[in-house]
Amino acid sequence: MDQESTDTQTAGVETSHLESADAASQSETSEADVAKTSATSTKASTTLSPARKRKAQIPARDPVRVNLKTLMESGIHFGHQTERWCPKMMPYIYGARNNVHVINLDYTMELWEKARKAIVEIAQRGGTCLFVGTKKQTRSVIETAALECDSYYVTSRWLGGALTNFETIKKSIDRMEKLESLLEKANMEVPEIRLNKKERLMIQRDLEKLEANLGGIRDMKKVPDLLFVVDIGKESIAIAEARSLHIPVVGLVDTNVDPKFINYPIPANDDSVKGVKLFASAVADAVNEGHRAYASRYNRPSQSDGNNGPSRVVSDVKEVPRSKKGGDADEDRRSRANAG
Known part of the structure; x- marks a missing residue:
C-alpha cells in the first residue's frame, strides 16, 4: 500500500x-460540569x-559560565578547513592551524555578551524564544535547554511556513x-x-x-519574539522566515557561513556538541533571567506558555560589528587540528 x-x-x-x-x-456535558475540577486535574496528569x-x-543545574576556559574546553575555537571558509568571517578568525581556521575567542565572548543582553531584554518584556537545531547530534541538547527556560524548540525538521x-x-x-x-x-x-x-x-x-x-x-500561541539557531547554513529557511517577520536571530556562526543574515552572530564551532550545549544552556539562563525580571515587575509567575506576556516584541536589527582584521565537517578535523 x-x-x-x-x-x-x-x-x-x-x-x-x-x-x-x-x-x-x-452528550456528557452535564456530567462533565458536575465533576469539572476533578476532571481537569486528572486530564492534566494524564495528557502531558x-x-x-x-x-x-531534567535535573537542576547551576548557571553556565561563558569564559575563555569553558570556550577552550568545549572546542568552540575550531573552525572549518581553510578551503571551505567564508571571507565574511575574516574579522573573527585568529589564524589557521593544520589547514583548519581558528576562531578568535575574544570576539566570541564580546558578541555573546551583546547577544545575552538582547535575550534578557526581550524576555523581561514578556517575549518568547524558539530554539532551532536539527542536527542529530545536538537535538537532545537543544530540547533540554529549551525546556529549562519554558521555551519552544524545533529539532526534527523545520516545516516550511512554521512562522x-x-x-x-x-x-x-x-x-x-x-x-x-x-x-x-x-x-x-x-x-x-x-x-x-x-x-x-x-x-x-x-x-x-x-x-x-x-x-x-505545540504550546506556542503566536510567533516567537526571538530565534536561537545552531548552524545558520542548515537552518537557512527558518532564518529567512524570521527575517521576513523582523524577528531577531541569535546564531552560532562557523567559519564557513556568512554572518550578515544574523542580528546577533556568535563566532563558534557549530559542530561541537559540548560547544552547542554551552551556548544553548547560556541562552536558557538568559531567558530565565529575563522571565524572572518580567515576573517580578508584574508580580506574576514566570511564563510557561505562549499566553503570557505582551504582543510580539521586535528588537532593532543591529549591523554585524566589524573590528580588527583577522583572516559540514565532522569532529575529525577538529581533533587533527588540536593534535597538531
Whole structure:
C-alpha cells in the first residue's frame, strides 16, 4: 500500500471516530460540569506531552559560565578547513592551524555578551524564544535547554511556513491534540469510541510523526519574539522566515557561513556538541533571567506558555560589528587540528 492510500485511510478513520468523539462529548456535558475540577486535574496528569514529561526529569543545574576556559574546553575555537571558509568571517578568525581556521575567542565572548543582553531584554518584556537545531547530534541538547527556560524548540525538521504561515501550523497542532484525545478515550473504553488494532496503529504512527515535527511548538500561541539557531547554513529557511517577520536571530556562526543574515552572530564551532550545549544552556539562563525580571515587575509567575506576556516584541536589527582584521565537517578535523 502506497503512502497516499495509507494517509487517505488514516484520514477516514480519524474523521469517523472524531465525529463520534464529539457526539459523545456533547452528550456528557452535564456530567462533565458536575465533576469539572476533578476532571481537569486528572486530564492534566494524564495528557502531558512527551516533551513536558521529559522536562520533569531534567535535573537542576547551576548557571553556565561563558569564559575563555569553558570556550577552550568545549572546542568552540575550531573552525572549518581553510578551503571551505567564508571571507565574511575574516574579522573573527585568529589564524589557521593544520589547514583548519581558528576562531578568535575574544570576539566570541564580546558578541555573546551583546547577544545575552538582547535575550534578557526581550524576555523581561514578556517575549518568547524558539530554539532551532536539527542536527542529530545536538537535538537532545537543544530540547533540554529549551525546556529549562519554558521555551519552544524545533529539532526534527523545520516545516516550511512554521512562522510565515503559522495559522496552518496551528491547524496541524489542533489535529494532533484531537488524535491524542481520540486515543485517550479509546483507552478509557468510551462506548462511542471503538478502535481496532489496525486503526490504533495507524493513528499512533500519525501521532508520532506529528509529535516529532510539532511537539516542541505545540504550546506556542503566536510567533516567537526571538530565534536561537545552531548552524545558520542548515537552518537557512527558518532564518529567512524570521527575517521576513523582523524577528531577531541569535546564531552560532562557523567559519564557513556568512554572518550578515544574523542580528546577533556568535563566532563558534557549530559542530561541537559540548560547544552547542554551552551556548544553548547560556541562552536558557538568559531567558530565565529575563522571565524572572518580567515576573517580578508584574508580580506574576514566570511564563510557561505562549499566553503570557505582551504582543510580539521586535528588537532593532543591529549591523554585524566589524573590528580588527583577522583572516559540514565532522569532529575529525577538529581533533587533527588540536593534535597538531
